[in-house]
Amino acid sequence: xxxxxxxxxxxGQGVDTVAAIFEKxxxxxxxxxxxxxxxxxxxxxxxxxxQVRFGKDKILSHWDELDVIVAxxxxxxxxxxxxxxxGGVILCDVDVREDSVFPGNSKNTKNIIFKNLSLKSxxxxxxxxxxxxxVALGALLKILSIDCKEIDGIIHxxxxxxxxxxxxxxxxxxxxxxxxxxxxxxxxxxxxxxNQNILINGNxxxxxxxxxxxxxxxxxxxxxxxxTIMDYLASKMHEAQIVVEQAEDEIAAINMAIGASYAGVRSxxxxxxxxxxxxxxxxxxxxxxxxxVVIAEIQRPGxxxxxxxxxxxxxxxxxxxxxxxEFPRMVISLRSPEDAxxxxxxxxxxxxxxxxxxILLGDQYLADYTTTVKPFDLNKVxxxxxxxxxxSIDINNYKRxxxxxxxxxxxxxxxxxxxxxxLVDSDExxxxxxxxxxxxxxxxxxxxxxxxxxYLEQELIEPELLGEEESPILIVAWGSTYGPVYEAVExxxxxxxxxxxxxxxxxxxxxxQKLLMQKALKAESIINIEQNATGQLxxxxxxxTGISCNKSILKYDGRPMSSKYIFEELIKII
Amino acid sequence: xxxxxxxxxxxxxxxxxxxxNILDALRQTLxxxxxxxxxxxxxxxIGQAAKTPQYINTNxxxxxxxxxxxxxxxxxxANKNLTVxxxxxxxxxxxxxxxxxxHNIRRNVDITHFVHDNQIYGLTKGQASPTTxxxxxxxxxxxxxxxQPMNPLLTALSLGAGFVARAFSGDKEHLIEVMTEAIKYKGxxxxxxxxxxxxxxxxxxxxxxxxxxxxxGKDYNYEDFMTAVEKSLExxxxxxxxxxxxxxxxxxxxxxxxxxxxxxxxxxxINIAIVEEFIKELF
Numbered sequence: 084x085x086x087x088x089x090x091x092x093x094x095g096q097g098v099d100t101v102a103a104i105f106e107k108x109x110x111x112x113x114x115x116x117x118x119x120x121x122x123x124x125x126x127x128x129x130x131x132x133x134q135v136r137f138g139k140d141k142i143l144s145h146w147d148e149l150d151v152i153v154a155x156x157x158x159x160x161x162x163x164x165x166x167x168x169x170g171g172v173i174l175c176d177v178d179v180r181e182d183s184v185f186p187g188n189s190k191n192t193k194n195i196i197f198k199n200l201s202l203k204s205x206x207x208x209x210x211x212x213x214x215x216x217x218v219a220l221g222a223l224l225k226i227l228s229i230d231c232k233e234i235d236g237i238i239h240x241x242x243x244x245x246x247x248x249x250x251x252x253x254x255x256x257x258x259x260x261x262x263x264x265x266x267x268x269x270x271x272x273x274x275x276x277x278n279q280n281i282l283i284n285g286n287x288x289x290x291x292x293x294x295x296x297x298x299x300x301x302x303x304x305x306x307x308x309x310x311t312i313m314d315y316l317a318s319k320m321h322e323a324q325i326v327v328e329q330a331e332d333e334i335a336a337i338n339m340a341i342g343a344s345y346a347g348v349r350s351x352x353x354x355x356x357x358x359x360x361x362x363x364x365x366x367x368x369x370x371x372x373x374x375x376v377v378i379a380e381i382q383r384p385g386x387x388x389x390x391x392x393x394x395x396x397x398x399x400x401x402x403x404x405x406x407x408x409e410f411p412r413m414v415i416s417l418r419s420p421e422d423a424x425x426x427x428x429x430x431x432x433x434x435x436x437x438x439x440x441x442i443l444l445g446d447q448y449l450a451d452y453t454t455t456v457k458p459f460d461l462n463k464v465x466x467x468x469x470x471x472x473x474x475s476i477d478i479n480n481y482k483r484x485x486x487x488x489x490x491x492x493x494x495x496x497x498x499x500x501x502x503x504x505x506l507v508d509s510d511e512x513x514x515x516x517x518x519x520x521x522x523x524x525x526x527x528x529x530x531x532x533x534x535x536x537x538y539l540e541q542e543l544i545e546p547e548l549l550g551e552e553e554s555p556i557l558i559v560a561w562g563s564t565y566g567p568v569y570e571a572v573e574x575x576x577x578x579x580x581x582x583x584x585x586x587x588x589x590x591x592x593x594x595x596q597k598l599l600m601q602k603a604l605k606a607e608s609i610i611n612i613e614q615n616a617t618g619q620l621x622x623x624x625x626x627x628t629g630i631s632c633n634k635s636i637l638k639y640d641g642r643p644m645s646s647k648y649i650f651e652e653l654i655k656i657i
Numbered sequence: 658x659x660x661x662x663x664x665x666x667x668x669x670x671x672x673x674x675x676x677x678n679i680l681d682a683l684r685q686t687l688x689x690x691x692x693x694x695x696x697x698x699x700x701x702x703i704g705q706a707a708k709t710p711q712y713i714n715t716n717x718x719x720x721x722x723x724x725x726x727x728x729x730x731x732x733x734x735a736n737k738n739l740t741v742x743x744x745x746x747x748x749x750x751x752x753x754x755x756x757x758x759x760h761n762i763r764r765n766v767d768i769t770h771f772v773h774d775n776q777i778y779g780l781t782k783g784q785a786s787p788t789t790x791x792x793x794x795x796x797x798x799x800x801x802x803x804x805q806p807m808n809p810l811l812t813a814l815s816l817g818a819g820f821v822a823r824a825f826s827g828d829k830e831h832l833i834e835v836m837t838e839a840i841k842y843k844g845x846x847x848x849x850x851x852x853x854x855x856x857x858x859x860x861x862x863x864x865x866x867x868x869x870x871x872x873x874g875k876d877y878n879y880e881d882f883m884t885a886v887e888k889s890l891e892x893x894x895x896x897x898x899x900x901x902x903x904x905x906x907x908x909x910x911x912x913x914x915x916x917x918x919x920x921x922x923x924x925x926x927i928n929i930a931i932v933e934e935f936i937k938e939l940f
Binding site for chain 2: 110111280291294295297299300302319320321322323324330331332336339340341342343344345347364365461464466497499500502503506507510516
């Protein structure tokens with residue numbers, strides 16, 4: 084059982100703060116939470132909404148049907164009213180007119196409860212019109228019958244002094260404006276649960292993963308929806324002693340990251356598709372110089388500017404093939420905030436081990452949704468730098484690009500070993516890093532670089548199997564659709580005669596094939612579910628394995644697929 | 658070949674190219690400063706000058722066209738104990754890398770930028786560079802190049818650079834003096850080094866430069882900004898060489914406590930305990 088609350092208004096009305104306080108209260112009360120944010124690309128006005136889904140069990144996706152709409156303006160009620168469940172509630176100020184939200188008799192069909200409350204006038208009485216959203220939150224908590232003893236502490240985490248007092252008063256006032264409607268019992272009434280979850284989004288998880296991995300240098304150019312990685316890292320710059328530098332452009336950002344990495348520190352950059360387009364040449368540089376770098380590519384709908392604040396999974400084929408020439412790289416698509424944390428740590432280890440660029444592929448959905456997860460287990464964080472030292476190289480004859488069986492050459496930190504210098508060159512080079520035009524050396528070096536892929540392939544993580552162990556219907560998906568697919572598969576297998584299994588890829592380039600081959604052999608139908616128009620995973624699978632998907636669920640309107648949406652689409656085609 | 662500490666190797670440059678003198682001046686400067694090869698990093702982008710790291714025994718980074726500066730400043734941020742020098746051309750520095758030139762002056766990381774300025778593109782065989790003079794004919798500008806040439810010294814001054822100098826590859830002794838001061842300077846130091854391109858620039862030849870350059874005298878006050886601006890504008894029959902402007906400024910490292918006081922970033926231990934603290938904030 085889960086509940087779904089929508090809080091909406093125009094930009095600048097405090098929708099985000101109200102939702103963030105609400106989430107904290109729910110988390111402190113022991114609920115699991117899944118919150119999506121829908122912003123327009125503007126600073127003021129427009130229509131923005133946040134949907135908070137919560138319940139006692141783990142939640143992996145947003146949901147479309149609503150229990151309550153908190154409408155800070157009339158537009159919010161009008162746009163979303165049709166998604167209310169039978170007996171759902173609209174909570175709004177007295178200036179929102181019921182007959183204009185529901186012209187004629189349209190509301191009675193679902194027995195919607197329309198709660199006109201004096202949000203703004205009560206806020207004025209408190210002395211700050213800006214707390215009208217908090218008055219609404221107080222009313223919402225009352226409607227949901229949620230009580231939390233931690234409220235003072237939570238509010239003081241958001242505001243200082245007088246403003247905090249005003250918000251606390253606003254919450255109390257809000258509670259008096261209505262009766263309870265939905266009688267939701269709290270999992271841990273009044274107490275902070277001992278196994279409390281953290282509340283985190285995908286980009287914060289990437290940033291925390293980078294700090295845990297020992298990343299010491301992050302350079303990026305702001306681009307939605309990747310910027311919040313930089314925001315988080317910048318806020319921790321001094322405590323974590325990580326240099327966070329806003330570059331003049333994405334070309335500088337990645338070349339800086341490569342320069343810092345050459346000098347021996349773990350380095351990272353982050354961007355979205357447009358910025359990644361500018362980074363493309365340097366992606367090849369990382370692989371050619373064999374200087375590791377980690378790049379977070381947080382996708383949004385393209386081409387070009389596209390939908391700046393919305394989601395899509397349409398850069399997969401671009402990132403696996405970007406840049407001229409043939410060279411090793413790895414692409415890990417991130418499936419959840421938890422996955423994002425651990426995979427970011429792993430990306431640094433792999434980048435260092437193989438001396439290659441590793442791309443973490445996220446998207447706006449994963450970047451911005453917040454959810455409750457178990458606190459990350461730092462015992463699982465293992466760091467391996469794979470540097471050679473003076474005992475493992477010939478100091479007088481150091482070969483940065485020594486030909487080896489694995490293709491991996493001894494890497495040292497420049498300046499650390501007297502007598503040994505490190506020369507790297509974007510030109511084709513010999514074992515010392517010196518420019519060459521020798522056909523023979525060219526072949527040796529190209530083979531050496533590509534040989535690393537063979538070893539990398541041996542440590543790929545197979546996709547996660549969901550649902551049935553074996554089924555005639557196999558779903559394939561990747562990245563952030565993991566949660567919605569997970570719930571949709573569960574729903575299908577619970578409610579439908581037809582049972583399905585699903586493979587959701589995290590590691591995606593090189594493409595792990597073992598489990599896919601096994602499961603595909605038994606499948607009569609293979610369905611790819613992707614947040615793009617052309618089915619890029621299906622195309623990649625066909626290219627690598629010859630296996631074709633015969634059905635697709637594709638969405639490319641910039642809005643994330645919910646588990647309900649996937650469930651309903653699956654029902655139509657299985 | 659002589660056995661210097663900073664051994665230089667055979668180059669692919671044309672005989673008579675100004676790069677030879679610049680390379681040798683660089684070697685002598687590093688010897689004079691008492692540096693060890695492993696303590697020095699030379700960074701180039703793409704172009705003839707950008708091959709410098711290939712020809713001298715130091716750490717070397719030959720990156721992408723125009724992108725020497727971002728890599729160089731980040732390497733210095735990662736390891737403040739490295740002496741980081743960019744040796745690259747006018748096309749690489751002012752053309753393809755123009756945006757990085759602008760913003761790394763603002764960033765003021767303690768590196769040295771030696772621009773081998775021959776006022777032409779050498780590697781791609783003789784097209785106009787940002788500093789090519791008006792009317793100069795090339796294969797790509799057969800009717801003459803008519804865009805306003807860039808004044809790198811004035812640009813650097815306008816952006817607040819703390820060390821701005823010009824030198825001439827034909828006066829090695831003076832070049833070494835200027836290079837020495839530039840490397841010693843704490844912050845971003847620009848030296849625009851005039852050099853002939855014997856193959857593709859038949860206008861700005863050794864003689865052309867030699868007849869025009871004059872050294873700034875001892876009475877020249879390089880700490881006065883407006884005087885420096887005036888000097889940076891002097892071009893034509895007389896071209897000043899030497900330190901045009903020099904002033905102490907706070908560097909990138911000065912502005913970040915843990916970079917200024919702590920060990921080099923590359924020597925930091927990984928602090929996993931701090932992550933535990935950050936996680937607690939998310940409850």
